[in-house]
């Protein structure tokens with residue numbers, strides 16, 4: 487009995503053990519998850535199609551974005567000229583200023599680069615409120631470009647206007663710090679250097695970038711020492727061919743007539759005007775129309791390389807421009823409302 491019971495118990499234990507082993511080793515134990523996995527995986531072709539479609543869409547949208555980026559370069563696209571009859575710019579020339587070449591036959595006759603009917607527009611003494619923006623608008627209306635010779639002091643007074651000049655694509659050079667005549671015995675070589683360098687540093691400070699190494703002497707008064715210095719700094723010197731004498735004109739009509747009479751005689755040339763002058767701003771729309779009607783073409787002069795200003799002048803100017811702080815007291819301790 488004990489043996490029979492023992493055998494039975496052993497059989498039951500064995501059966502349970504076999505069942506257990508069968509259960510744990512049976513492929514069915516894994517089959518369920520496999521089936522589920524297979525069922526999930528079954529629509530794979532559809533998923534792949536979806537995935538592929540997504541890929542295509544992603545690629546397509548990426549491509550279109552890249553195309554959009556490629557179509558929109560970092561610099562703003564050149565706006566088409568809205569004026570079909572604009573004076574425009576017929577030619578852009580790049581100047582290698584090495585050695586300080588001189589331009590403008592009134593004083594420098596070596597570099598005869600303009601052909602018949604070609605004209606360069608230049609403006610001195612800005613930037614100045616009202617007049618400089620007016621000149622900029624007229625130039626923009628005619629889709630044409632000029633060279634601006636800024637006075638350093640004026641650049642520090644109205645840097646935002648000078649930035650508008652540069653942003654419009656015009657060439658910006660300098661015209662000394664304080665418009666001092668550098669060709670008098672009262673001016674030392676050091677003072678002349680200071681006027682030149684401080685002028686360029688002031689223009690750079692206003693623009694936030696280096697100006698063109700283009701310089702014009704105040705009153706076109708160039709002396710040999712200053713000329714030699716500019717040559718050593720690889721700064722081009724601009725005189726002119728056509729002096730508008732706009733600063734002493736009684737009205738806009740006189741400026742237009744003076745320029746056109748001289749230009750028709752010379753046939754071409756660098757025109758000297760002043761964006762600082764109200765009458766010049768007033769004369770410019772008519773003058774540009776007359777240039778167009780007369781078959782004149784505008785040449786824009788650019789520099790191959792910007793000027794490397796001297797750090798000592800940049801630094802001195804920054805120190806000078808900073809308003810000294812004379813009180814560090816909090817506003818509440820200085821200004822108190824006593825009645826409302």
Ligand SMILES: [Zn+2]
Nearest residue numbers: 610611704705
């Ligand atoms: Zn001037």
